[in-house]
Every structure is written in C-alpha cells, then in structure tokens.
Amino acid sequence: MGKPHSEVSGAKIMTRIKSFLNSDFVYRFRKDKVAVVSLGIVLVLVLSAVLAPLISPFDPYDLKSIDIMDSEIPPVWDENDGDERFLLGTDPQGRDMLSTILYGMRISLMIGFFAVLLQGILGVTIGLLSGYLGGKIDAFFMRLADIQLSFSTLMVAIITLAIFQAAFGAELYSKLAIFMLILVIGIAEWPQYARTVRASVLAEKHKEYVDAARVIGMSPARIMFRHIFPNTLSPILVISTIQVANAIISEAALSFLGLGMPVNQPSLGSLISSGFEYIFSGSWWITVIPSFFLVLLILSINLLGDWLRDALNPKLYKD
Amino acid sequence: MALLEVKDLEVEFPLGRITLQAIRKVSFSLEKGERLGIVGESGAGKSVAAFSILNLLSRPGRISGGEILFEGDDISKFDDRQMRSIRGNRISMIFQDPMMTLNPVLTVATQMIECLKAHRKISKKEAWDISVSKLKEVMIPSPEERMESYPHELSGGMRQRVVIAMALLTDPEIIIADEPTTALDVTIQAEIMVLMLDLCKSNNVGLILITHDLAVVSQVTERIMVMYAGRVVEEGGTKEVITNPKHPYTRGLLKALPQENTAGSRLNQIRGTMPSLNALPKGCAFNPRCDFATKECHQVVPKLEGRDGHNTACIHLEKIPSFKSELGNQ
Known part of the structure; x- marks a missing residue:
C-alpha cells in the first residue's frame, strides 16, 4: 500500500536535503562571494535579534537595571571614559547600547517581516484575482493601485499615524505602535505585490496546464491558489527580500520623525533619532552605531535580493 | 438515446464589427464506448468543437446555436457550477502537449489527488491509492515512486501516460483527446495510441479523437468525421470512409x-x-x-x-x- 505524502520517511527527507545541497542553485550561491557574505551577515543579525533576550548583557526594558549615572558612556575603545561593562557604550538614559540595539533590531525586523507578510497576503490575493478574472475587477484594482502608488508610502504613513496619535493620545499610541506600523506599512505597499503577481498570472493563465485544470473541473479559486500561485513564487520571493528592506527603512524613517516606536521600546530608527540631539555634544555613538547596524542589515538584505533575482531568472545567467 | 449528441452546433467569435463563424451546423453523436475520430486540417474547427462540448471556449468565442445533449441534458446551457461537475468527472480531456498540461511546480501526486478531490469527497489516502492504481493501468513502472516526481523528471511518453491516467481518474464516460500524440516521437505515438485504445475498450469509455493523422484514426476509431472550414464534409464508418x-x-x-x-x-x-x-x-x-x-x-x-x-x-x-x-x- 502506498504511503501518503505526509508520511514521507526521514530517509526521504535526507535525500531531498542532499539533492538540494547538490543543486545548481546552491552551487551558484557558493560561487558568489557577495551573496555568501550577505547571507552570513543577515543570518548573524537575524539570529542575534531573535535571541536578544538570551545573549544581550542587559535587558533595556527592565527599568531597575538602568542607572542614570551610567548615561552617555562611550564605547569601550574610548580609553578615557570607556566602561568594560558596556561594550558599545550607553545612551542618554543609561541603557547599554549593545542590548538596546539587539532589542531594537528585533523590533525592526519584526515590523519588516510582518508588514511584508501583510503586503504579500493583500497583494498576492488582489494580483491573482486581477490577473485571472480580468475585466472590470482587474481595471478596478489596478487603478486603485495606481492611485495608491501616486502617494508616497511615507506620506500616507505620516498622515495616518499623526491622526491616530492626535485622536487617541500618545499613551495608547505607544502601546499599539508596533501594530500600527505593521498595518500602515503593510497596507501602503500592497500594489508592488499586486502588480508583480498580476503580470506573472497574465503570462501563466494562457498556459495549457491552466486549461487542463479547468477541464478537470476545478473551481477558479482552486486554480488560482493551488495551480497558478506556485508558478508565480519566484518573482514574489525576489520582491519580498527588497520589500523587507524597504519596510525596515520606512519604519526607521517614521521612528526618526517621532511617529514610530516610542523611546522606552526603541527600534533602530528611534534609537538613531534619540541620539541625534546629542551628536553635537560629542556623544556620536548613540546615533552612529545603530545607523551602522541599520545600513549593514539593509545592504545585506538588498544584495541577497539582487543575487536571488539573478539566480531565479534563467535569462540573466552570467556565465 | 446516444450518450452525447451534438445537434446543429454553431460557434462564433465576435471580433469588433465582424463575427467569425468557426463552427457551422455541426451535428454528431457518440454512443457509450464508441470511438469517434474528427479529422481535418489546422483551422478546420476540430479543437473548437471539442472545447465547446465542455463549454471552455476562450473569450470571445461563444456557442451561438444548437444543442449539446449529454444523457439528454443540454449541457451548453449549464452554468459554471453544473459544468464543473461534468468536466473532468464525466467528460475528461487530454491535450496535445503533456509538457504543457502538467503543472511544472507540482508533483504528480499533488495534481492527481487535487483532481480527485475536486470531484469526490474522499481522504488523501484513498485518493493516493486510486491514483497509484490508475498509474499502474497506464503501465507506468514503479508508480509509487513516480507519484513523488515532478513533471520535468519524466520523459515525454511517461508524461502523456500520466495525463491519460489523470483523465481516467474519475472513470469518465467520455474522453476527448485533442491530438494526444502530436508532441511525441513516432515510436511512442504508436504505444500511446494502443494504450488508449485498450483502456477505452476495457473501461467502456467513449473517445473523441481529434487529429490530423489519418493513420491513427483508422487504427483506433470506429467512426470518422471529416471537417473543413467549420463544417462536416464527410462522415461514416472509419473503414468505409478510408477505403471509399x-x-x-x-x-x-x-x-x-x-x-x-x-x-x-x-x-x-x-x-x-x-x-x-x-x-x-x-x-x-x-x-x-x-x-x-x-x-x-x-x-x-x-x-x-x-x-x-x-x-x-x-x-x-x-x-x-x-x-x-x-x-x-x-
């Protein structure tokens, strides 16, 4: 008797993994040094952000562990004032910069990831519907996307967040900030996905396997999500990496403008912003070090996305 | 009463101000287990006729007249939901190019189980077992391993066998085969045709074979219908028409x-x-x-x-x- 798909044995999974490691994809990845280094950096940053509560020396959310006397201590390599307890120095409130950065990166990555997930769900659904059904539905959603794209994401976000803050007060806002940011960035950027998905659906829907699926008697929803969707995954994967980077940047920009994460729960953006006023008094590290991490993270994600785009597009094989 | 009866079928494609008549007053019928060949040059309307039976004409094509009676019901008037219960369930279709008809990113198992689950309320396990038995029926060696394969891992002949197995999954009454062997090389063509003939005979399935290969038609079908520019120009018993x-x-x-x-x-x-x-x-x-x-x-x-x-x-x-x-x- 046959084994259903779900009961695939361990040995089979091992051979799958082995064949993946031997694949062209992995081979080309290994040959590209930029991609390997980028992936390494992204992995290290993501892991340290995820494991922040375990590896960071202090808990920046724990007010008891913070001593205002420790404020504005420069990084350890400053021979005069460096304190070996604080590897990267402290911020104006006396929080350890390293811990705060790790926790901040956690929030930035979380917002980036979930905002992209929201964009993806909205965009992919709308893109599939537009592309597959066509006609009036297509025209409606695509014009909506055009209108949405004619506003910049930041403008929409600033207006929405400012109105929310004014209407419900800063206290409620600081509690809900993370959800609001995810929501706003997520909704503002769906047209990117919708357009990409729609374009690939238009190319896919005239292929015979779609006819075959219709001939089998499948419902349009099943054809869209089970048959066409998997075929549009590679462009989705590529824009997802870029979009995560974009979402993190948007969040940082909003936080820098004071509309993002509150100071007691800082993301990379609000850290940069909080240090900005001290930069002329010589406490450069409060702004520069988080900025460095932000740039490093965004750059590696983008380089990885670039590589992925080349790798998934067989027309662009270089060698 | 015939299983499938097409009466005075007319299909047209409105294109701006002009309207093209792709099928003009075509009538034919198919008994249970009968094999009918439709032949003609490219553009004679063979494929359009087949697609219109399943009401799958691509826009702007539409059926403008006539009836398609399947067990007495006019299925050309069915709505989408009713039609879906017929497509793939009671009437299946096999396309020309098996490379194109199988979804490149899904395994054979996923596609076959999907197809069964679209029509039957059965568990994954049952669907798996039915699929394996159908793969055996089309003489695919080690069917359980092939279930886990992706289409690109199979040869052309193998893929067409999978497609035929998929068409047989739900034990349909009629299979419409639109040039099923055109994309295969000659040695495989014969194998596949013999296989289809055997399967149709043993399962008592009606076959509508659309082709421009007269040799294939003469081997497989009992009746033949020759189409030219959207009309039937000659029809009759295959042997009679071929010899006379x-x-x-x-x-x-x-x-x-x-x-x-x-x-x-x-x-x-x-x-x-x-x-x-x-x-x-x-x-x-x-x-x-x-x-x-x-x-x-x-x-x-x-x-x-x-x-x-x-x-x-x-x-x-x-x-x-x-x-x-x-x-x-x-």
Whole structure:
C-alpha cells in the first residue's frame, strides 16, 4: 500500500536535503562571494535579534537595571571614559547600547517581516484575482493601485499615524505602535505585490496546464491558489527580500520623525533619532552605531535580493 | 438515446464589427464506448468543437446555436457550477502537449489527488491509492515512486501516460483527446495510441479523437468525421470512409499520405490552403481547391447526405469517379 505524502520517511527527507545541497542553485550561491557574505551577515543579525533576550548583557526594558549615572558612556575603545561593562557604550538614559540595539533590531525586523507578510497576503490575493478574472475587477484594482502608488508610502504613513496619535493620545499610541506600523506599512505597499503577481498570472493563465485544470473541473479559486500561485513564487520571493528592506527603512524613517516606536521600546530608527540631539555634544555613538547596524542589515538584505533575482531568472545567467 | 449528441452546433467569435463563424451546423453523436475520430486540417474547427462540448471556449468565442445533449441534458446551457461537475468527472480531456498540461511546480501526486478531490469527497489516502492504481493501468513502472516526481523528471511518453491516467481518474464516460500524440516521437505515438485504445475498450469509455493523422484514426476509431472550414464534409464508418472516400477533400487528404504514392515520385498535395474564416468562398467552402468544382459549387452550400450512415456534403457525387479508379489512373 502506498504511503501518503505526509508520511514521507526521514530517509526521504535526507535525500531531498542532499539533492538540494547538490543543486545548481546552491552551487551558484557558493560561487558568489557577495551573496555568501550577505547571507552570513543577515543570518548573524537575524539570529542575534531573535535571541536578544538570551545573549544581550542587559535587558533595556527592565527599568531597575538602568542607572542614570551610567548615561552617555562611550564605547569601550574610548580609553578615557570607556566602561568594560558596556561594550558599545550607553545612551542618554543609561541603557547599554549593545542590548538596546539587539532589542531594537528585533523590533525592526519584526515590523519588516510582518508588514511584508501583510503586503504579500493583500497583494498576492488582489494580483491573482486581477490577473485571472480580468475585466472590470482587474481595471478596478489596478487603478486603485495606481492611485495608491501616486502617494508616497511615507506620506500616507505620516498622515495616518499623526491622526491616530492626535485622536487617541500618545499613551495608547505607544502601546499599539508596533501594530500600527505593521498595518500602515503593510497596507501602503500592497500594489508592488499586486502588480508583480498580476503580470506573472497574465503570462501563466494562457498556459495549457491552466486549461487542463479547468477541464478537470476545478473551481477558479482552486486554480488560482493551488495551480497558478506556485508558478508565480519566484518573482514574489525576489520582491519580498527588497520589500523587507524597504519596510525596515520606512519604519526607521517614521521612528526618526517621532511617529514610530516610542523611546522606552526603541527600534533602530528611534534609537538613531534619540541620539541625534546629542551628536553635537560629542556623544556620536548613540546615533552612529545603530545607523551602522541599520545600513549593514539593509545592504545585506538588498544584495541577497539582487543575487536571488539573478539566480531565479534563467535569462540573466552570467556565465 | 446516444450518450452525447451534438445537434446543429454553431460557434462564433465576435471580433469588433465582424463575427467569425468557426463552427457551422455541426451535428454528431457518440454512443457509450464508441470511438469517434474528427479529422481535418489546422483551422478546420476540430479543437473548437471539442472545447465547446465542455463549454471552455476562450473569450470571445461563444456557442451561438444548437444543442449539446449529454444523457439528454443540454449541457451548453449549464452554468459554471453544473459544468464543473461534468468536466473532468464525466467528460475528461487530454491535450496535445503533456509538457504543457502538467503543472511544472507540482508533483504528480499533488495534481492527481487535487483532481480527485475536486470531484469526490474522499481522504488523501484513498485518493493516493486510486491514483497509484490508475498509474499502474497506464503501465507506468514503479508508480509509487513516480507519484513523488515532478513533471520535468519524466520523459515525454511517461508524461502523456500520466495525463491519460489523470483523465481516467474519475472513470469518465467520455474522453476527448485533442491530438494526444502530436508532441511525441513516432515510436511512442504508436504505444500511446494502443494504450488508449485498450483502456477505452476495457473501461467502456467513449473517445473523441481529434487529429490530423489519418493513420491513427483508422487504427483506433470506429467512426470518422471529416471537417473543413467549420463544417462536416464527410462522415461514416472509419473503414468505409478510408477505403471509399467520396468527398474530394477527404480524397485529397488520403492521397496526400506518403504510402499512397509510388516511391520516388512527388508527394500529392491539395493545392492552396484552408481559407480564412473571414473570407470564406461562397457556396461550398472547398470549391477554390477542388478539381471537380463547377459554377454550381459557387452558389449552393451542399447538404450532408448519403446512405448507410456514410454521409457526404458534395453536389457532384455522381460525377466523381470512385476512389480506387482514380488512384489507378496515376
């Protein structure tokens, strides 16, 4: 008797993994040094952000562990004032910069990831519907996307967040900030996905396997999500990496403008912003070090996305 | 009552101000377990006829007249939901290119189980077992391993076998095969055709075979229907039509077969090409290419008439010499 798909044995999974490691994809990845280094950096940053509560020396959310006397201590390599307890120095409130950065990166990555997930769900659904059904539905959603794209994401976000803050007060806002940011960035950027998905659906829907699926008697929803969707995954994967980077940047920009994460729960953006006023008094590290991490993270994600785009597009094989 | 009966089917494609008639008054029927061949050149309307049976014409094409009776119900009037319960369940279809008809990113198992689950309320395990047994039926070696394969891991012949197995999954009454062997190489073609013939016979499935390969039709089908420019020009028992074709077009097709020629001589062909649908000649659509055409042919649209189920649409039947004597003269 046959084994259903779900009961695939361990040995089979091992051979799958082995064949993946031997694949062209992995081979080309290994040959590209930029991609390997980028992936390494992204992995290290993501892991340290995820494991922040375990590896960071202090808990920046724990007010008891913070001593205002420790404020504005420069990084350890400053021979005069460096304190070996604080590897990267402290911020104006006396929080350890390293811990705060790790926790901040956690929030930035979380917002980036979930905002992209929201964009993806909205965009992919709308893109599939537009592309597959066509006609009036297509025209409606695509014009909506055009209108949405004619506003910049930041403008929409600033207006929405400012109105929310004014209407419900800063206290409620600081509690809900993370959800609001995810929501706003997520909704503002769906047209990117919708357009990409729609374009690939238009190319896919005239292929015979779609006819075959219709001939089998499948419902349009099943054809869209089970048959066409998997075929549009590679462009989705590529824009997802870029979009995560974009979402993190948007969040940082909003936080820098004071509309993002509150100071007691800082993301990379609000850290940069909080240090900005001290930069002329010589406490450069409060702004520069988080900025460095932000740039490093965004750059590696983008380089990885670039590589992925080349790798998934067989027309662009270089060698 | 016939299992499938198509009466005076008309299909048109409205294109801006003009409307192209792709199928004109085509009628045919199919009994349970019967095998019907539809032949004709590219553009004769064979595939459109097949797609219209399943109501799957691509826009802007539409059925503008006639009836398609499946077990007495006119399925051309069915809505989408009703139609879905017929498609793939009671009438399946096999396409030309198996590379294109299988979804490149899903395994064979996923596709077959999907297909079953779209029509039956069964568990994954049952669906798996049915799929494996169907793969066995189409002689795929080690079917359980092949279930886990992706289409690109299979050879062309193997893929077409999978497609046939998928068509048989739900034990349909009719299979419509649209040039099922055209994309395969010749040795595999024969294998696949024999396999389809056996499966249709053993499962008592009706087959509508659309092809331009007369050799295939003569091996597999019991009845044959020759189409030209959207009309049926000749129909009858396969053996009768192949050995004693009456319509000049059918004769042209048969004469064009290489085996009808003496070795080394120039191959026969029907002069000219199929007329475009928006510039069909008046009268009999075949008249510009016909050796027997007269003035009358430009005026009258011939009716499909004949005896003993062998019908021909030509007004000059009496004048035309028998096929054998014509071959002898060459």
